[in-house]
Amino acid sequence: MHQKLLKSAHYIELGSYQYWPVLVPRGIRLYTYEQIPVSLKDNPYITDGYRAYLPSRLCIKSLFILSNETVNIWSHLLGFFLFFTLGIYDMTSVLPSASASREDFVICSICLFCFQVCMLCSVGYHLFSCHRSEKTCRRWMALDYAGISIGILGCYVSGVFYAFYCNNYWRQVYLITVLAMILAVFFAQIHPNYLTQQWQRLRSIIFCSVSGYGVIPTLHWVWLNGGIGAPIVQDFAPRVIVMYMIALLAFLFYISKVPERYFPGQLNYLGSSHQIWHILAVVMLYWWHQSTVIRNEDSGNVCHIFWHPAWTAYLI
Numbered sequence: 001m002h003q004k005l006l007k008s009a010h011y012i013e014l015g016s017y018q019y020w021p022v023l024v025p026r027g028i029r030l031y032t033y034e035q036i037p038v039s040l041k042d043n044p045y046i047t048d049g050y051r052a053y054l055p056s057r058l059c060i061k062s063l064f065i066l067s068n069e070t071v072n073i074w075s076h077l078l079g080f081f082l083f084f085t086l087g088i089y090d091m092t093s094v095l096p097s098a099s100a101s102r103e104d105f106v107i108c109s110i111c112l113f114c115f116q117v118c119m120l121c122s123v124g125y126h127l128f129s130c131h132r133s134e135k136t137c138r139r140w141m142a143l144d145y146a147g148i149s150i151g152i153l154g155c156y157v158s159g160v161f162y163a164f165y166c167n168n169y170w171r172q173v174y175l176i177t178v179l180a181m182i183l184a185v186f187f188a189q190i191h192p193n194y195l196t197q198q199w200q201r202l203r204s205i206i207f208c209s210v211s212g213y214g215v216i217p218t219l220h221w222v223w224l225n226g227g228i229g230a231p232i233v234q235d236f237a238p239r240v241i242v243m244y245m246i247a248l249l250a251f252l253f254y255i256s257k258v259p260e261r262y263f264p265g266q267l268n269y270l271g272s273s274h275q276i277w278h279i280l281a282v283v284m285l286y287w288w289h290q291s292t293v294i295r296n297e298d299s300g301n302v303c304h305i306f307w308h309p310a311w312t313a314y315l316i
């Protein structure tokens, strides 16, 4: 029995002298960078551990083997469960105890739903990127990009809704412009060249613009609330800045392919830039959820906002 198990165990190289035993189900084998189809060739510094040419059933089965996509898949699958659990916790405990209004429930649900969709689209893409049909791979890739837009939308909805709680006009202006932008990105994806490697730069520019646009409502909000010295600005502005710093850091890893660029073939399974980008994305969305403000019912005609109760745990 022991001998049999050993026979079916494959050893894959993790770094120069590290080997990891994996049980690879029949029908799935791992390929090197040279062996995979051109459409999968994106990162030459990841030299091995690719799944390829698989039917749907084996794509799903590959969830349980160690390949160079395992961390990418599981980081966002766990991210999905995190936001799902947070949603249930918010709806059943946090919001009722803060005497939240129906609006608060709706906004909080939209925000967390967008985060969950973002996570699941990413899981789907990384799970099916090895599909034998190139068309299927591209569809999942498009869905992954759509998921990122939906994640960004979730951040905007909660942020703009509470930041401009007392200013209905500007709240509508920013919500509508954000929605229009996200829709424009969706339609851009229909363009046959959108997912090609030649358009990679343009895709990055589009996503940076959509995310960077948030600086405008933020500065406007600072000005409307009495400038940098105002207590509410002092409380909330650092949270927005931290959010943008995490996003910027994640993006830098994403485009630069650091650190595997400096250690080609050594970070195939663990520690590559895309994995760092995935984890930072979860951290960023979690940070934004924890920073989301909800309305204080007792503040009367003074528009007062206070922190998500979850924040007090960090502040004390």
Ligand SMILES: [Zn+2]
Residues within 6 Å of the ligand: 072, 122, 126, 274, 278
């Ligand atoms: Zn990804």
